[in-house]
Amino acid sequence: MFSPDQENISTSPASTKGPVKYGELIVLGCNGSLPSGDKGRRKSRFALSRRAKANGVKPSMVHTSCTPQAAKAISNKEQHSISYTLSRAQTVVVEYTHDSSTDMFQIGRSTENPIDFVVTDTLPGGQGHADGQTVQSTISRFACRIICQRNPPYSARIYAAGFDSSKNIFLGEKAAKWRTQDGQMDGLTTNGVLVMHLRHGFTQDSRPGLWREISVCGNVFTLRETRSAQQRGKMVDAESQQLVDGSLIDLCGATLLWRTAEGLARTPTVKHLEALRQELNAGRPQCPVGFNTLAFPSLRRKEVPDDRQPWAYLRCGHVHGYHAWGGRYGGEAEGRERECPMCRTRGPYVPLWLGCEAGFYVDAAPPTHAFVPCGHVCSEKTAAFWSQIPLPHGTHTFHAACPFCVQQLAGDSGFVRLIFQSPLD
Template sequence: MLAPEQEPLSSSKPIKYGELIVLGYNGSLPNGDRGRRRSRFALFKRPKANGVKPSTVHSTCSPQTAKAISNKNQHSVSYTLSRAQTVVVEYAHDSTTDMFQIGRSTESPIDFVVMDTVPGCHGRGDTLSSQSTISRFACRIVCQRAPPYTARIYAAGFDSSKSIFLGEKAAKWWCADSQMDGLTTNGILVMRPRHGFTCESKPGSWREISVCGNVFTLRETRSAQKPGKLVENECHELVDGTFLDLCGATLLWRSAEGLSRTPTPKHLELLRRELNAARPQCPVGLHTLAFPSLERSSSPEQQPWAYLSCGHVHGQHCWRGSAEEDGSRSGEELGLEPGERECPLCRSRGLYVPLKLGRESALYLDAAPPTHALNPCGHVCSERTAAFWSRLLLPHGAHGFSPACPFCMRPLARHRRSVRLIFQGPLD
C-alpha cells in the first residue's frame, strides 16, 4: 500500500513504520509528486501481510530446471553459478512481515519508484535515463507487523514474475548455514550514524547489504565481483537516520518515532515568519528582505543574497563585481576570480548567491532557527543541521564520496562548507 506524506483520515489511525526521504529535492520533485514517484515515501502497515522468507534450496538445478521452478506462483532467488548449474532458493509467505520494494522500474511490484538524482533539483524530472546506475529492482524493506515494528533492508527486489536473478558474473557465495547469498551489480550501501539522527549524531561507516541482508565492508570498486569482508557484529536493521544509497540516489530512513521528534513543516514556516518579522535590511539598497513562502516567490528586490566568505546578507546589487553597471572598477580589475564578489561591509571576497530555505523538515536535526547557509548552494538551515551535513560523506554515484547539500545534492565546498549568516537590522 502506497501512502502519501499525509496520513489518511480515519477513525483508527494506521500504523506507520517510517518514511524514506530522497535527498536532493527539498520537499517535492521538480514536476511535482505523483503516485509512486515522490520525494518522500511513507510505509504503513498493510491490510494483509505480503512478506516472504527463504524456504527450500535447490542446489543442483540445471538452468532449465531453475526456469521451471521460478515459474511457480511463489517468490524465488536464482543464483547462476555456471551455464550448467543454478542454485534456486524458494521463498515462502511470511504472515509476520510486510515487504516494500524500491527501484527504478515502474512495474507494479515496485512500491517506490526512484530515479537518478540531478544535483540542484533541476533537470530530467520524471524522464527515464538509459544511463541510469540505479537497479530496476534495487532493494526491499521488510517490516515486522508487531511492535517494535523493526524494519530491515535487503539488496535486490522481486520482479513481476516474483523472481530475483543473479547472473553468472554477479558476486555470490555459499554461507555457513547452507544458504546462498550475493550482491547486486552496483550494490546497496547503508550507513547508520552514531547516536541516531539527533544533535549528537556523527557519521558512521558505509557498508554494503547483500541479497540475504548480511553486512559487508565496501568492495574495491562499486561493481567489483569480489565482495568486501563480512561484518559480523553489524546487522541490516534500519534505525532512525539510516542512509540508503542506490548508486544514483540516496535515501534517508526516518522511523515513526524519530519523525515525532522532528520539526514539522508548520514549525519551519513559523521560523520563516519570525525571520521575516525581524525585517532584515539590505545594507546597500536599504530595503527590507524577505524569504518567500512555499506558495509565493519573492520579488527580485526582496530576495536575500549572501556573501559565502563572510555571511553578510544583502539584497541583489552590483557592488564590486563583474556584472556591475555603475562605472566603477570591474571584478577583474579587483583581482576577483570568476563568480566572486567583494562584500561592501567587510571587503572579504567569495561567492555571492541567493539564499533559499531548506524546506524538507525530515532533514533537520533540531528545531532551531535557520541561521546558517550551505556553501555554495545557499540553502539555509539550523546550525547543527548544517554542521552534520557538512561532515557527512555521501556516495557520489559510483565514483567515491563527498559532502553534499541534502536539499539539492550539490557538492559542498572543500573549505568552509557552511557559513553563519549576518543580517542587518532595520535602521529605525
Template sequence: MSDEEKVKGPVKYGELIVLGCNGSLPGGDMARRKSRVCLCRRTKANGVKAGTVHATYTDQAAMAVSSKEQHSISYATSRAHTVVVEYTCDSSADMFQIGRSTENTIDFVVTDTVPPEGEAGQSTISRFACRITCQRSPPHTTHVYAAAFDSSRNIFLGEKAAKWWTQDGQMDGLTTNGVLVMHPGQDFGQGCRPGTWREVSVCGNMFTLRQTRSAQQRGNAVKEESNVLVDGSLIDLCGATLLWRTADGLSHTPTVKHLEALRQELNAGRPQCPVGFNTLAFPSLRRKDILDDKQPWVYLRCGHVHGYHAWGGRQNPQAVAQGQERECPMCRTRGSYVPLWLGCEAAFYVDAGTPSHAFVPCGHVCSEKTASYWRRVLLPHGTYPFQAACPFCFQPLGGDSGIVRLIFQSPLD
C-alpha cells in the same frame, strides 16, 4: 482492527525521503514517483522468507522460477549451473520494494538525483534495487536487503555477480552496483554523527565496501553490524540516496508548519540590506525556487547577508546566481554571491533550531546543528568518489568547511 487503530488510522512504520529533493521532485510528485514515501502496515501481510535451497536446477526449482505465485532468487554460478532458493510467505512482515522500474511490483519508483547544473546520463540505479521488510508487530523492526523481486516474483543474479555459500547452507550475493547503508553513530538528533558506509547483500548480511562499486569480489563481512534500519539510516542505490526516518523519529522532527513559523519569525526581524537599506524577506515555502525582489543574498566567504545589488558585478541577478565572484561591501572579502533559500524538507533537520547557516555553494539555509551534521556526511555520488553534499539539492559542498554562518543586518530604527 483494534479500537486504537480505528482512532489513529493505519500503523505507520516510517518514511523514505530522497536526498536532493527539497520537499518535492523537480517535476512534481506523482503516484509512486515522489520525493518521499510513507510505509504503513498493509491490510494483508506480503512478507517472504527463505525456504528450500535447490543446489542443482531440478524440476522443482524450475517450477519455483516459472511460477508467478512463488517468490524465488536464482544465482547463476556458471552458464550451466544455477542455484535456486524458494521463498515462502511470512505473515509477520510487510515487504516494500524500491527501484527504477515502473512495474507494479515496485512500491517506490526512484530515478537518478541530478544536482544543480549537473547533466543526467545513463542511469546507474537498478530497475529492482532493494526491498525493505517491516515487522507488523511492535517495535516494527525494519530490515533492508539488496535487490527486489520483479513482476514474476523472481530475483536473478547473473554469472558475473558476486555470490557465495554461507556457513548455514544458504546462497548469498551482491547486485551489480550494490546497495550501500550507513547508520548514524547514535540517535538521529542534535548530537548525532555519521556512521560508516557498508554494503548489504541480497540476504541482508553486511560487508565492507568493494574496491570499486561493481567489483566482483565482495568486501569483508561485518558481523557486529546488521541490516536493521534505525532513525537516520541512509540507503544508497548508486544514483539516488534515501533517508529512513522512523515514525517515532519524525514525531520529534520539526514539521513543515514549524519551518513556516521559523520563516515568518526571521522575516518579522526585518533583516535589512546594508547597501540598499531595504527590508529582506525569505519567500514562502511554496515559492522556494523563484527569485523574489526581497530575496536575501549572501557572500559565501564571509556570510554577510544583503539584498540583491549590482555592487562590483553584473546587473543580471540570474547571471550572478551562477556563482560569479563579488566583493562584499561590508568587509571587502571576495567570493561567490548567491541567493538564500530555506531548506523545506523537514525530515533532513536534526533539530528545530533557528535557520542560521547556509550550505556552500548552493545557499540552502537550515539550523546550525543540521548544517554541521550534513557537512560531515560523505555521500556516494553514483560510481564517483564520496563527497559531502547539501541534502536539499545534492550539490557537492565547497569552501573551507562546506557551510557558512549568516550575518544579518538589523534595521537601523
C-alpha cells in the same frame, strides 16, 4: 461487528489516526518535492505503513540443480524465488514462502507494479530527472526491499535487490555470489546497496558511521574496491541490516534517508518551518546597502529569486538584497566571485533559499546558517550535521553535500553563519 481488517489497525496512542506507520524514506536532493512535482509512486518521500494484509516473504526450499521443482519455482508467478546462476550448467534456486508476520516494500527505478517507491537519479542542484530515461541510470530497476515487522517494535530490515513482476530475482553469471557456511546462497547486485547507520541516532550529537554494503540475504559487508567489482568485501558480523532513525541508503544515483515514526515525531514540521520563516521576515532584515527590506519567499515558491529575496556573500555571511555591481572577476553571474561591500571579502554571491524538507533537520532552531556554495538555509546544528556526512558520489568517491540539493559542499566547514542587518528605524 468485527471487520476482517480490524486486526491490522493499531490502537496504540501514537497512531489512533489509522494504520501503524513504520517510518519514511526521504530522497536527498529533493527540497520538499521532486522538481517535476510528486506524482503517484514517484515522489520525494514515501511512508511505509502496515498493510491491510501481510505480504512479507522468507526463504524456504533450496534447489541446487536444475530440477523440475526449480524450473517450476521460477516459472510460477505466484511463487517468490531467487536464482543464482553459477555457470551455464548450474543454477541454485531458493524458493521463498509467505511470511504473515512481515510487510515487504520494494524500491527501484522500474515503474512496474512490484515497486512501491519509484526512485530516479538525483542530480546536484536539485535538478532531478522528470523521467528515468534522460541519462543512463545507475539505479537498479529492482534496487532493494525493506521488510518490516508487523508487530512492535516494528523493526525494518533492508535487503539488496527486489522481486520483479514474475516474483523472481535473478543473479546472473557475472554477479558477485557465493555459498555461505551453512550451505545457503548469497550475492550482491551490480552497483550495490550501501547503508550507513549513524552513531547516537539522528540527533544533534550524531556522528557518521561507516558505509557498508548489504547483500541479497541482508548480510553486511565492507565496501568493494569499486561499486561493481566482482570481489565482495569482508563480512561484518557485528553490524546489522536493521534500519535505525537516520540510516542512509545509497542506490548508486540516489541516496535515501530513513526516518522512524518516533524520530519523525521529534522532528520539526513544515508548519514549524513556516513559522520560523515568518518570524525571520517579521524582523524586517534590511539590505545594508540599498536599505530595502528583505523577505524569504514562501516555502512553496522555489528557485526563481524575487525582488525582496535575500542574497549572501558566502565567504563572510553578510546578507544583502540583489545588486548587479561588485563583480570583479567575470561580471555579474550568480555564484561568481564578488566583493562584499561590508567587509571587502571576496567570495560567491548567491540567493538564499530556506531548506523546506523538515525530515532533514536535527533540531527545531531558527534558520541561521547557509550551506556553501548553494545557499540553502537551515539551523546551525543541521548544517553542522550534514557537513560531516560523506555521501557516495559516482562509483568510488565520497563527499559532504547539502541535503536539500546534493551539491558538494565547499569552503572550510561547508556552511557559513549569516549576518543579517536589522532595520535602522
